[in-house]
Amino acid sequence: MPETSIERQQLSSPRYGYGGDDYVFVELSEEMSFDANFKAQAITQELRKRDPAGIIEIAPANASYMLQFDPAELRPDELIDDLKQLEDEINLTEYTWKARVIDVPVLYDDPWTHETLMQFRDRHQDPDATDLEYSARINGFDTTEEFIDAHAGSPHMVTMVGFVPGLPWTFQMVPRDEQIEVPKYVQPRTATPSRAIGYGGAFTAIYPVKGAGGYQLFGRTPVEVLDVEQELADFEESMVLPNPGDIINFRKIDRREYDEIRNEVEDGTYEYDIGHIDFRPEEFFEHPQQYNEEILEVLH
Missing domain, CATH: 3.30.1360.40 (Gyrase A; domain 2)
Incomplete structure (x- = not known):
């Protein structure tokens, strides 16, 4: 094809x-x-x-x-x-820019966001389904596993940072007819775990801190996107990681790897897997799948 x-x-x-x-x-x-x-x-x-x-x-x-x-x-x-x-x-x-390609491990369907979303089913479009089940169904997937594979299957461009300090908005780098789209909750939650992977409209967001939120909850990452004290080595130049123009690889992991990475983050020894490319919009427009594969090759 x-x-x-x-x-x-x-x-x-x-x-x-x-x-x-x-x-x-x-x-x-x-x-x-x-x-x-x-x-x-x-x-x-x-x-x-x-x-x-x-x-x-x-x-x-x-x-x-x-x-x-x-x-x-x-x-x-x-x-x-x-x-x-x-x-x-x-x-x-003709334009190019230097972009970082950042690996972001994700424990999909994790216990923390699952516990949170179950507390707020009365604010959701489908109280009888989880956020992943609902999102998979309205996007035409037969199983949540297939839906997760689609979300993690192509890189995501960081399009902006904002709403709350350090919150990256990311847009999956696929043709429009392959974009996942889901609505926000009917009424926002009053709680969301920090580092939750949320989805609203066509954007994935990583919640940098615990707080209210209305995006569908897919999982949680063990790594930080905001380090105010800049204690981790990769935050030496900025308390925010990533920044607009960077590219995210959401990588599916299991609970064992989540715990291992989280322990390294908490003791200050974790090093992010970051590659560097000269991003060329024209190459992406012409051959997105092939170019995405080339982009991810810079990761270890």
Whole structure:
């Protein structure tokens, strides 16, 4: 069976807006797509390279980005003019960026998220099924095992970090007709374990801390995505891992491996399996399955 390429999305003209006196918000599309997200990432990465005076913070999102600037150094209208020019300059068929490929082990159907989701069945679309059972059924899978294999079967791009500090949003790198889609809970939970793997819409999220949540719960990872004290070696440069533009490999593990990894994390000796690539959007658009295989080859 021939490989399916990624259908390209024609983006409309960006919408530029103001946020008070010191923010500019740019919406590239009302709909999430690889084109919109890759364009947001390319523009914000290029801004970081150029490091223009007056820019305080650069925040890419799923189909948009926001800048904080110093109004004493930059006029917002002039900044928007520069952004329009940069938007015209960037061509995704030619753009590349350096991406980390990060292995994230996952214990699917783990006891902690299972206990939590069972406490909140009255807030769920299907009170008689688990989150995995419900998600598998509405996506046309015969078993939860097949559904888990599909979720872990292809890498996921980190499209943004936010909502709560250190929470990565990831979008699976497959054609649109292969995307998993599930709704959020009818009413959010008041509790979610830290490091839970949740899914809402077409996004996987890793909950960095314990708290409320509304995404379907699939499992739990033993590794951290937020290390405020930066005690683990891989958090030396930033308290957040991963970051937008990085690629996640959700790898299915058993309870024995989960406990082994968690013990290493807690005693500070765990080292993440991280590879590095020059990510080429055009190669991904043309041959996603083949390119995904090449991406994962950089992991140990």
